[in-house]
Amino acid sequence: MKPSQPPPRIAVLATVFNRREVTLRRLHDLREAAKGLDYRVYLVDDACPQGTGDAVRASFAEVTVIDGTGNLWWNGGMRTAWTRAIEDKPDYYLWWNDDLMFAPGSIAAMFEFHHQKEREYGPKVITVGKVADPDTGAITYGAMVRARGLSRLRFQLAPDDGQPCATMNGNAVIVPASAVEDIGIHSPHYAHSTGDIDYGLRANLAGYRLFQTMDVVGTTPFNIAFELGQSKLNWANRRFIFGHPKGVPWREWLHFCRRFGGPLWPVNFLYRYIKMALS
Structure with a gap:
């Protein structure tokens, strides 16, 4: 300047x-x-x-x-x-x-x-x-x-x-x-x-x-509470994970994966939820 x-x-x-x-x-x-x-x-x-x-x-x-x-x-x-x-x-x-x-x-x-x-x-x-x-x-x-x-x-x-x-x-x-x-x-x-x-x-x-x-x-x-809230998927919290803004809303995650994930985007999309369900 x-x-x-x-x-x-x-x-x-x-x-x-x-x-x-x-x-x-x-x-x-x-x-x-x-x-x-x-x-x-x-x-x-x-x-x-x-x-x-x-x-x-x-x-x-x-x-x-x-x-x-x-x-x-x-x-x-x-x-x-x-x-x-x-x-x-x-x-x-x-x-x-x-x-x-x-x-x-x-x-x-x-x-x-x-x-x-x-x-x-x-x-x-x-x-x-x-x-x-x-x-x-x-x-x-x-x-x-x-x-x-x-x-x-x-x-x-x-x-x-x-x-x-x-x-x-x-x-x-x-x-x-x-x-x-x-x-x-x-x-x-x-x-x-x-x-x-x-x-x-x-x-x-x-x-x-x-x-x-x-x-x-x-x-x-570091906001550990936010990270923990997104770390586990079970029957009790399924609505929170899939639909709440502080979860991992499936429409948002789908958009992100399709936009930036390249050819492997379907794997990225599914893997995150599978990982949470197995944790």
Whole structure:
């Protein structure tokens, strides 16, 4: 960026439900992490019974609160936030999970990293923030690469080798405005999870390079409860697994497998449920 140019305008996208105090604390952290940047937060309150939206409105003038229906979940809420933010024509979008505690100055550092990659590779760059556990320091979320094997749908956390990545978790991600035309926004095919992984794969297909920051940008514990909820299939939880947004809804998994699984997509589709049933 040349000195004569105004700083880029950043739209921070988030969706929240029922953890008001966490959301408020993390918004304070975001202020510290984004000092010196021209940003606005677009936050979907998905009908939180705790009054999160009203509490945010009272304390954070830089946040546009959007009232959700209560049935948006993460992916639907991010679609809603993104759709609203597009109206203000920002230069970049920053995805943010409200349980992520950004380190002071980390968002500015993310954008410095992003601009460096733009200078090296051009405008088709997406930056993924590396996130760690607050107690152990182990990496919990970030960019991902394909795991070894025949399946195209097995991923693992990316190594620190500076190479482009296959896809990403959506905890902290910088997406340039051009991506809306080239890729779109979060897919309507998913309610809660998978939308971030889907977007990373679509970005690669559209010619974008995904890079993970070398430094940790903040802390979030690994959501083990969510993973355990998707790990076992039996008669008692079959409706949850096949139909609930926090399970593995069969229509969503079918769409994902057919879109990205290659010739082995039927094997991928069936294997996940068989593995859960045998666990």
